[in-house]
Amino acid sequence: MGTIAFRRKAVDRAMKWAFSLCAFLVILPLFLVFFDLLIKGGKELRWTLLTDLPHPVGEPGGGIANGIAGTFVITLLTMAWSVPVAVMCGIYLAEYGRGKFASAVRFAVDTLTGVPSIIMGIFGYILIVLPMKRFSAWAGAAALSMIFIPVVVRTTEDMLRTVPTTVREAALALGIEQWKTTLYITVRTASAGILTGILLAMARIIGETAPLLFTTLGNQFWQTRLDQPMAAMPLQVFSYAISPYEDWHDKAWAGALVLITMVLLINIVARYLTREKR
Amino acid sequence: MATRTGSNPKDLAFEKASAVFAFAVLALTVLLFAVLLRESMPALRKFGVRFLVSGTWDPVADQYGALPFIYGTLLSSFLAILIAVPLSVGAAIFINEFAPQWLKKPVSFLAELLAAIPSVIYGLWGIFVLVPILRDYLMKPVAKYLGWIPLFKGPVYGPSVLAAGWLLSIMIVPFILSVSREVMATVPQRQKEAVLSLGGTRWEMIRIVIGQHCIPGIFGATVLGLGRALGETMAVTMVIGNRPEVFLSLFQQGYSMAAVIANEFAEAGGLQLSSLILIGLLLFLVTLVVNLAAKWILTKMVARASRGI
Numbered sequence: 086m087g088t089i090a091f092r093r094k095a096v097d098r099a100m101k102w103a104f105s106l107c108a109f110l111v112i113l114p115l116f117l118v119f120f121d122l123l124i125k126g127g128k129e130l131r132w133t134l135l136t137d138l139p140h141p142v143g144e145p146g147g148g149i150a151n152g153i154a155g156t157f158v159i160t161l162l163t164m165a166w167s168v169p170v171a172v173m174c175g176i177y178l179a180e181y182g183r184g185k186f187a188s189a190v191r192f193a194v195d196t197l198t199g200v201p202s203i204i205m206g207i208f209g210y211i212l213i214v215l216p217m218k219r220f221s222a223w224a225g226a227a228a229l230s231m232i233f234i235p236v237v238v239r240t241t242e243d244m245l246r247t248v249p250t251t252v253r254e255a256a257l258a259l260g261i262e263q264w265k266t267t268l269y270i271t272v273r274t275a276s277a278g279i280l281t282g283i284l285l286a287m288a289r290i291i292g293e294t295a296p297l298l299f300t301t302l303g304n305q306f307w308q309t310r311l312d313q314p315m316a317a318m319p320l321q322v323f324s325y326a327i328s329p330y331e332d333w334h335d336k337a338w339a340g341a342l343v344l345i346t347m348v349l350l351i352n353i354v355a356r357y358l359t360r361e362k363r
Numbered sequence: 364m365a366t367r368t369g370s371n372p373k374d375l376a377f378e379k380a381s382a383v384f385a386f387a388v389l390a391l392t393v394l395l396f397a398v399l400l401r402e403s404m405p406a407l408r409k410f411g412v413r414f415l416v417s418g419t420w421d422p423v424a425d426q427y428g429a430l431p432f433i434y435g436t437l438l439s440s441f442l443a444i445l446i447a448v449p450l451s452v453g454a455a456i457f458i459n460e461f462a463p464q465w466l467k468k469p470v471s472f473l474a475e476l477l478a479a480i481p482s483v484i485y486g487l488w489g490i491f492v493l494v495p496i497l498r499d500y501l502m503k504p505v506a507k508y509l510g511w512i513p514l515f516k517g518p519v520y521g522p523s524v525l526a527a528g529w530l531l532s533i534m535i536v537p538f539i540l541s542v543s544r545e546v547m548a549t550v551p552q553r554q555k556e557a558v559l560s561l562g563g564t565r566w567e568m569i570r571i572v573i574g575q576h577c578i579p580g581i582f583g584a585t586v587l588g589l590g591r592a593l594g595e596t597m598a599v600t601m602v603i604g605n606r607p608e609v610f611l612s613l614f615q616q617g618y619s620m621a622a623v624i625a626n627e628f629a630e631a632g633g634l635q636l637s638s639l640i641l642i643g644l645l646l647f648l649v650t651l652v653v654n655l656a657a658k659w660i661l662t663k664m665v666a667r668a669s670r671g672i
Contacts, residue, residue: 097564101461107453108462111540112473114533118480118488125491173384181378182385190385193392199654200647201594203621204399207643210628211398220629231395234388264377292481295596295621299629319483326487327601334491341484352479 119345126342129335134343139305139321142330149340151307155222155316159301160291162226162311167233168283172272174234175241175279180267182242197235205231206296214300222308222315225301229290236289240282244275277358284355288348294319318344396647403641405634414641420607420623422631427638429645431607435524435617436646439599440592442528442613443535448585450532451539456569459547471544478537486601489530494521494602497529502614516612522604524617530598535588542587546580546664547573579667583660590653594646596621620646 133148140147174194178187209228214220248271256266272279297303302314303324318340325337406414410427417428458470498521506517550572558568604616605626620642628639 093564093567097566100566100569104453104457104461107450108457108470111450111454111536112470112477115473115477115480117492118484121488121492122484170384170387173381174388177378177381177385181381186382187385190389193389195654195658196651197388197392197395199590199594199650200395201596201621201650203594203596203624204395204643204647207624207628207640208395208398211402211640212394231391234391238388262371263374264371267377288479292483294481294483295625298625302629319481322487323483323597323601326483326490337487338491341487344481345484348479348481349476352476 122338122342122345125335125338126340129339130342134336134339138307139336142328142333145332147336149316149318149321149336149343151304151316152318152321152340153343155301155304155308156291156318158311159222159225159229159297159315159317160287162222163229163233163290164283164287167230168237170230171234171237172241172279172283174238175245176267176272178238178242179245180271194235194238197231198239200231201295202232202293203295203298205229206298206300209296209300217312219312220300220302220314222301222311222313225297225315225317228296228300229293232293232296233286233290236286237279237282240285241275241279244278244282245271247278248274281355281359284351284358288351288355291351292319292344292348294323298323399640399644399647403637403644406637406641409634410638414638418607418609422627422635425634427635429620429638429642431609432618432620432623432642433645434609435527435603436593436619436621438613438617439524439527439531439603439619440589442525443531443592444585444589446529446532447536447539447588448581451536451584451588452543452581454536455540455543455547456573459544460565460569471541474537474540477533482534482595482597483601485530485534485598489526489598489602490522493530494526497521497526501525506614513611514613517614519614520604520616522602522616523614524603525613527599527603527617527619528613530602531592531595534595534598535591538591539584539588542584542661543577543581546577546584546661549580549665550576579660580664583657583664586653586657586660590650590657593653594621594650596625600625 133146135148135153136150137146137148138151139149174190178190181187182190205228208231209224213224213227217224252274253266253271256270257263261270297317297320301317301320303320304314304316306316308315322337322340322344325333325340328334328337406427410417414427414429415433416430417426418430419426419428420431421427454470454474458467462470498519502519502521502523502525505515506519509515510517554572554576555568558571559565563571599619600622603619603622605618605622606616607618607623608615610617624639624643624646627635631639
């Protein structure tokens with residue numbers, strides 16, 4: 086074997102190892118994060134974490150029950166009005182969306198997708214908190230919906246576009262009205278994909294913290310009124326993490342473990358839905 | 364897509380109804396920009412361009428300038444790109460060209476999972492795991508032996524622009540990786556095979572073909588990652604140190620545009636609130652421009668690839 090050929094082979098092998106190392110380094114943090122979450126969060130994990138209110142500093146025990154409830158309420162509130170808006174907008178773009186107006190809407194959706202989430206918090210603050218003169222769950226939901234809507238519009242449009250035109254034409258040829266075709270045939274065919282998009286967007290807003298900082302603000306106690314500051318899991322993780330107390334740090338890890346479990350479960354369900362349909 | 368079937372009033376009503384929702388989304392976007400602009404007006408009128416170049420952030424004297432925040436955002440994002448791009452591109456090449464078939468899916472799935480982790484959890488992990496590691500094994504030794512270089516000057520606290528950049532790099536990797544992979548997949552198979560059939564090694568094939576085709580696309584992916592890094596809030600707030608100063612050392616505690624909004628907004632009023640909203644408006648405009656640039660580069664890239672050049 087000539088030395089040149091040998092050198093070329095050696096370089097090839099070295100580069101292969103270098104690229105493998107890159108891939109390893111890319112996924113290494115994932116394992117580190119999960120490892121620490123399980124070790125440090127698992128230590129604090131007990132039933133009272135899910136059922137109790139936060140305790141003051143120094144008092145052992147206590148949980149994040151109000152945060153879990155708050156996240157649940159705020160997420161449902163966001164989705165209650167964002168899902169119809171986003172799905173209908175997606176239907177418009179996929180089924181009728183031609184011309185200048187549709188391009189403008191698509192540009193708007195692209196713009197919203199790229200806006201940092203903290204700015205959606207400012208939006209919720211100016212629109213809801215300032216006029217109402219208090220922090221509230223409403224304001225948080227307003228901020229989160231600005232994150233939720235563009236994601237779902239995009240996936241809805243994309244999913245509807247994967248439905249073959251022949252399916253629509255077959256329905257129309259049977260004499261079914263166009264709006265019925267859209268709702269009962271086209272949207273139905275793409276429903277698994279649309280639902281996946283909704284679930285992924287939901288997983289995303291469950292973990293969002295920045296938009297809630299000065300909209301829902303957080304709360305140490307139970308709160309059932311939507312026009313009052315409300316607790317949320319990510320907010321609790323944040324305030325426990327930056328607090329100076331050791332036992333609060335433990336609670337931050339435990340809260341983070343609960344949070345990531347929810348987010349991952351939703352992610353897995355979402356992926357499973359589309360896999361089955363393929 | 365669907366063709367219009369006469370003028371059935373119900374069809375027309377449905378089309379109009381869906382158009383109303385589409386209009387709502389458009390209106391929300393315009394409204395977002397409008398309220399940001401309106402509420403930042405007082406600060407904009409008072410400080411003007413000085414806002415961008417002044418380093419004073421003094422709520423007591425009611426004087427505000429955004430320079431330390433802009434500087435911290437740019438520096439940490441730049442660091443993140445510096446770390447993330449080589450790693451993501453290398454990993455993309457590994458997955459697309461070298462990985463055995465059974466390994467491709469798991470590796471790309473795990474990389475995608477990185478994007479699903481909420482940013483507050485990255486921040487938590489940053490505070491208690493990443494920052495101590497960086498402080499003890501990287502920053503302290505480097506400051507000790509290379510401290511005479513302004514970039515690595517001590518004292519070492521831990522929370523720093525370096526820590527923020529590092530954490531950001533982990534967070535933007537999945538985006539750069541997946542776009543890079545898509546870009547690399549547009550290379551025509553026959554060109555790869557041509558190099559291999561001439562006796563080229565796999566690396567030579569990658570260097571020649573990917574080097575030829577994918578540099579603009581990878582640049583687009585980088586710009587997209589930059590857009591993500593610039594606006595990231597929680598993780599950066601938790602590890603950057605939150606001190607509004609302009610300095611050269613990467614080990615110093617810094618601040619970022621998103622972080623100052625996160626920290627001060629809830630308790631701010633008057634001119635301070637307006638200044639914070641002005642920072643938000645700047646961030647909005649910068650990320651918009653960066654994202655548009657990324658999209659423009661990537662669409663051009665795809666158009667070129669589909670012509671087979």
